[in-house]
Amino acid sequence: MAAKTLTIDGKSITAEEGATVLQVAEEAGIKIPTLCHLEGIYDVGACRLCLVEVVGVPKLLPACATKVAEGMEINTDSERLRKYRRMTLELLFAERNHVCAVCVSNGHCELQTMAYSLGMDHVRYEYLFPKWGVDTTQRLFGMDHNRCILCTRCVRVCWHIEGAGTKNVSGRGTKSHIITDLNMPWGESVSCTQCGKCVQACPTGALFHKGSTAGEMERDRGKLEFLVTAREKHQWVVAV
Amino acid sequence: MALEHASGDKRFKILEVHMKKHQFRHDALIEILHKAQELFGYLEDDLLLFVSYKLKLPPSRVYGVATFYHFFTLKPKGEHTCVVCMGTACYVKGADKVIGAVQEHLKIKAGETTADNNVSLLTARCIGACGIAPAVVYDGSVTPRQSPESALEHINKWVAK
Numbered sequence: 170m171a172a173k174t175l176t177i178d179g180k181s182i183t184a185e186e187g188a189t190v191l192q193v194a195e196e197a198g199i200k201i202p203t204l205c206h207l208e209g210i211y212d213v214g215a216c217r218l219c220l221v222e223v224v225g226v227p228k229l230l231p232a233c234a235t236k237v238a239e240g241m242e243i244n245t246d247s248e249r250l251r252k253y254r255r256m257t258l259e260l261l262f263a264e265r266n267h268v269c270a271v272c273v274s275n276g277h278c279e280l281q282t283m284a285y286s287l288g289m290d291h292v293r294y295e296y297l298f299p300k301w302g303v304d305t306t307q308r309l310f311g312m313d314h315n316r317c318i319l320c321t322r323c324v325r326v327c328w329h330i331e332g333a334g335t336k337n338v339s340g341r342g343t344k345s346h347i348i349t350d351l352n353m354p355w356g357e358s359v360s361c362t363q364c365g366k367c368v369q370a371c372p373t374g375a376l377f378h379k380g381s382t383a384g385e386m387e388r389d390r391g392k393l394e395f396l397v398t399a400r401e402k403h404q405w406v407v408a409v
Numbered sequence: 410m411a412l413e414h415a416s417g418d419k420r421f422k423i424l425e426v427h428m429k430k431h432q433f434r435h436d437a438l439i440e441i442l443h444k445a446q447e448l449f450g451y452l453e454d455d456l457l458l459f460v461s462y463k464l465k466l467p468p469s470r471v472y473g474v475a476t477f478y479h480f481f482t483l484k485p486k487g488e489h490t491c492v493v494c495m496g497t498a499c500y501v502k503g504a505d506k507v508i509g510a511v512q513e514h515l516k517i518k519a520g521e522t523t524a525d526n527n528v529s530l531l532t533a534r535c536i537g538a539c540g541i542a543p544a545v546v547y548d549g550s551v552t553p554r555q556s557p558e559s560a561l562e563h564i565n566k567w568v569a570k
Contacts, residue, residue: 334467339476350459350468351454352476360467 175241184237189373191219191232194245201245202254202260202287204279204372205320206233207388209397217257217322218283221245223363229253255287263264263294264343265301266315267373274374274388280318281373304349306356309379310368314346317375323347323367330396335361347375414459420448421459428463435466438474443479449484479534487522487529489567491560492546496535499543503556508532508542511564528567536552 171186177194185192189212194201203376204216214234221232224242229250232243261267261280268273301314319338326349327336335358339348348353368376369388377386391408398404414421427444431437441464443458452475461471475481493499493508505561508519512532515523521528541553547563 334469337467337469337473339473341477348469348472351457351472360469 172304173237173239173241175239175243176239176242176262178245179305186243188235188237188242189233189306190235190243191229193237194232194243194258198243201232202283203233204283204318205322207322207325207370207393210322210325210370211237213321213325216290216318218254220250220257220322222247222250237346247330255289258284258287258289259294260372261318262289262292263296265317266298271383272316273377273381273383274316275384276369277387278371278374279382299343305356305379306354307358307361307363307379309363310354310355311377311379312347312349312355313375315375316373317347318373319347320372321347322372323376324372326366326370326393330393330400331361331362331364331366333364334360336367366393366396421480424448424459425463428460433464435464438471439463439478442471442475446481447544451485471562479532485526487526489527489548490529490531490546491564492531492532492533492536493519493555493560494536494538494542494544494546496531496542497541498539499535502542504543506557507545507555509562511560514561514564528564 173184175182175184175193177190177197177199180197180199182193182197184385189200191203191206191212198358201221202218204218205214206212206219212233214231217231219232220229222244223230224244227405232245262284267280269278269281272278275281295397300317301317305311321338324336324338328334333348337348338345339352342380349358350360356360368378369390369392371388374386395406413426424441424445428437428441431440438460441460442452445460446452449456457471457475458468460466461468464471475483483524491511493501493511495504504550508530515528515530517523517530519530519532522566533546536546536551538551538553541551543555545552545555545560545563
């Protein structure tokens with residue numbers, strides 16, 4: 170494969186053709202904030218937190234969905250990017266009902282961690298306070314739509330790793346939400362295998378193990394990576 | 410051998426012939442949903458399940474697509490439909506006033522149907538008739554340069570009957 174040379178934050182880097190800006194940056198030790206990206210599943214560029222500046226391109230591009238090109242000059246950190254990332258994050262908070270103190274993922278939440286690391290101390294936008302329900306019809310897991318950020322990780326693990334396609338997104342705009350089969354209670358789903366991969370993938374407290382209370386919900390992302398490596402490379406890397 | 414739908418409704422058979430024309434391809438989902446809505450008027454759960462089963466697609470995908478596009482409706486439509494174009498040109502020419510007047514008159518919101526199942530009020534995002542803005546589609550016929558008064562006049566013809 171042809172090699173591409175580019176610079177990220179002034180650092181000159183050689184990358185394989187077809188690699189994404191995010192992959193290349195990570196290999197070079199440059200951290201770009203992400204929320205919808207999950208190792209092992211394909212990217213969709215949904216959360217817009219990984220936006221980067223590319224010299225010569227007027228708009229910002231999502232690092233996870235942008236392929237490297239010869240001579241690219243990329244900036245991953247600037248006043249403009251910090252401004253947009255905070256704005257995006259604040260809008261995510263304003264869109265649903267994120268109440269950390271009572272959330273199962275308090276302390277282990279990627280949205281919360283991101284807000285801390287980007288220095289988000291308040292939200293400048295009006296909260297929508299939508300009325301979303303909690304689906305606890307499933308035997309093992311629950312889904313609280315109030316905490317969902319629509320990153321579609323659960324949709325993608327169900328589709329790409331488990332292969333069942335139980336979850337998807339319904340509607341558009343503020344009406345968008347995650348559905349199970351034909352928008353039915355999760356417990357009545359025919360296609361769901363109850364594998365729990367969606368629960369492992371969720372960045373917030375939207376998907377949780379039943380019975381977990383505030384701050385108790387921890388996830389094991391390693392399980393997903395283990396499965397992807399096993400399926401795609403036929404290597405069963407069991408950490409001892 | 411084609412499986413017949415349990416209800417024996419012939420329209421399922423017509424729909425299946427249509428799917429066959431598309432070789433049951435996954436990417437023909439939108440065309441199939443178009444046909445299904447044309448045949449049945451709206452997409453109820455049973456119909457979506459039939460499509461998902463025949464195309465061998467997860468029900469969640471079919472439901473997701475059906476709810477994403479404005480054109481598809483999952484609830485039965487009324488006897489008459491009134492589609493107010495809310496595209497940019499129509500909007501600046503007063504489509505908001507037209508829809509406001511109709512909403513107030515029929516006591517329903519856009520996307521809803523009157524309780525007697527007579528009139529469905531819908532909106533569209535530019536129907537490509539910007540030259541005659543604001544345009545309203547009454548029962549499938551595009552009508553130019555509407556005002557709140559002319560719209561109510563048109564709707565009252567349906568209500569009177």
